[in-house]
């Protein structure tokens with residue numbers, strides 16, 4: 164399945180709340196391998212392997228073994244993405260959803276082809292030790308500190324995770340830890356460490372469970388916990404009453420990486436399939452799918468795409484500035500053509516060098532300069548055209564001119580129109596206004 168949607172440009176807000184309709188995933192079933200005895204996580208309703216072979220699942224079907232975290236499974240992301248992967252490549256995927264620590268251990272033991280995990284420090288060690296041969300950024304979301312609305316530790320509104328954890332410990336308010344060596348668990352322990360607290364006592368409960376189960380426990384016990392936002396939001400769609408009490412701390416960012424296990428470990432490791440999966444998940448259309456996932460229902464993306472290819476595509480898609488104000492100003496400006504056209508316009512009349520009067524529509528030059536706020540020591544304005552032509556005038560004259568505009572050209576772009584001034588100041592195709 165190829166994406167038919169194209170990226171909109173999003174700001175850097177972790178959770179931009181633009182609505183896009185999510186595409187329904189294809190219905191190709193995905194085989195899910197249950198966790199082994201060591202793997203404690205009961206994942207949310209795994210999709211049963213199909214008995215009817217699909218078009219892709221004909222003879223000689225290849226099956227990739229993906230060890231991943233519970234959050235990708237509990238959030239529903241894998242059930243959404245993997246059928247598309249199978250449809251695109253003909254490769255089936257066996258998912259083993261465990262904590263990141265266990266997923267990395269499976270890789271180390273040579274029991275998986277590819278890992279999708281969120282434990283940056285442990286991932287680095289894994290790569291440094293030669294256990295993985297390729298790692299790519301995939302996406303991120305963030306962790307949130309959730310708890311009962313009554314908030315006995317009074318953490319609501321705190322901006323630092325460390326302060327919130329300290330308040331919870333001081334209040335001895337119940338806190339449920341994943342306790343399963345997951346990426347979330349590692350993050351939680353890192354926050355306790357940063358707070359210089361060794362969490363222990365009746366109030367600190369180590370569950371040894373996946374995120375979905377821990378949220379349910381915390382809800383029942385009106386306890387605090389640390390959750391990835393994706394699983395939390397997915398769960399609020401069911402019955403969760405816990406609230407997000409603390410969010411937005413840099414410490415709470417949660418990046419996911421995909422890693423190809425080193426095939427030198429044993430002969431069964433399918434590095435070709437791992438690479439196909441990595442190439443697929445970091446591709447721009449799939450990254451767009453990740454962004455669209457549940458966005459329409461929840462009003463925000465659960466996972467924000469972050470592959471190198473995706474980030475490059477976003478930069479390339481950003482329209483080049485059509486008009487800039489640079490130099491001795493408080494805030495340099497760079498506007499797309501549409502930005503300027505969206506501003507308040509005025510109409511002026513001006514004569515060309517042959518004395519012929521015409522009407523021009525555009526934006527007040529003075530108001531544009533005021534947006535940039537010329538510095539006190541600035542004296543001059545220089546207009547720069549797309550053909551390299553320049554013309555200058557005193558800044559004071561530009562600021563005093565009520566009828567001077569940056570007009571919209573029929574063929575696109577802008578020209579300065581400076582009624583009652585020297586004709587050379589009517590700069591065709593102006594692209595930059597330098598303040599000196």
Ligand SMILES: Nc1nc2c(c(=O)[nH]1)N[C@H]1C(S)=C(S)[C@@H](COP(=O)(O)O)O[C@H]1N2
Pocket residue numbers: 514515516517548549550552586587588589590591592
């Ligand atoms: N981009 C650009 N703008 C320019 C010029 C130029 O060479 N390139 N010449 C200037 C000069 S010297 C004059 S007199 C006017 C001529 O245009 P008009 O016939 O519209 O007045 O354009 C001004 N704007």
Ligand SMILES: [Mo]
Pocket residue numbers: 516586587
């Ligand atoms: Mo001129």
